[in-house]
Amino acid sequence: MHSELAKLSASEAARRLLGCRLVRQLDGQAVAVIIVETEAYDQTDAASHSYNGRTQRTEVMFGQAGYLYVYFTYGMHYCCNVVVGSEGHGAAVLIRAVQPISGTDIIARRRPRGGVELTNGPAKLCQALGIDMRMNGHDLAQPPFELVLTAPLANESVATTTRIGISKAKDVKWRYYIKGNDYVSGI
DNA sequence: TGCCTGATGTTCT
DNA sequence: GAACATCAGGCAC
Numbered sequence A: 001m002h003s004e005l006a007k008l009s010a011s012e013a014a015r016r017l018l019g020c021r022l023v024r025q026l027d028g029q030a031v032a033v034i035i036v037e038t039e040a041y042d043q044t045d046a047a048s049h050s051y052n053g054r055t056q057r058t059e060v061m062f063g064q065a066g067y068l069y070v071y072f073t074y075g076m077h078y079c080c081n082v083v084v085g086s087e088g089h090g091a092a093v094l095i096r097a098v099q100p101i102s103g104t105d106i107i108a109r110r111r112p113r114g115g116v117e118l119t120n121g122p123a124k125l126c127q128a129l130g131i132d133m134r135m136n137g138h139d140l141a142q143p144p145f146e147l148v149l150t151a152p153l154a155n156e157s158v159a160t161t162t163r164i165g166i167s168k169a170k171d172v173k174w175r176y177y178i179k180g181n182d183y184v185s186g187i
Numbered sequence B: 001t002g003c004c005t006g007a008t009g010t011t012c013t
Numbered sequence C: 001g002a003a004c005a006t007c008a009g010g011c012a013c
Helices: A010-017 A058-062 A104-110 A122-129
Strands: A021-026 A029-042 A068-073 A077-083 A091-102 A145-148 A158-161 A175-178
Touching: A010 A029, A010 A091, A010 A175, A021 A091, A021 A122, A029 A104, A029 A122, A058 A068, A058 A077, A077 A122, A091 A104, A091 A122, A091 A175, A104 A122
Parallel strands: none
Antiparallel strands: A021 A029, A021 A145, A029 A091, A029 A175, A068 A077, A077 A091, A158 A175
């Protein structure tokens, strides 16, 4: 597991994960992507699934850092989160967008649209990387889906805004993205 | 180019 | 029974 993530708050971890790599084994090949956009969610935050306490669905969010929390939304889409913070604290970082760096052809086969449309949204990247409820609770230190922490980005290359697509706690600036990256969803 | 809407399952009230 | 951390296609302009 990733002990470094256990020491960070949701917002710190969301910023920390920018620029880090995800490696997914798909069709017997490795697909690597860089995280370019994230959002932080915490149990003290009304927009978070963990806000109303531990439930069957949010159990993973209260578990160990470095695990994958997948949820299903709007009847058709999956979104994936990285659990962060100490065990027993419900916090996670939503991966909103990634940039493919290798295995792009594998991703392109799974997504009808090409270019930045491959992975510039939370549900799109889940489709592209073949993530569904079966991956919920997966340890991101293990194949077939691994998180590789890289050096933190410089402050000046990271932008902070309010989050997207939520109805509560809209004014909290817990969305982070890499400035100037084409794969970042609507700015 | 940009708004509007349909699709559709899980969770919680 | 309503809400929902979404996306893509269709239609109007």
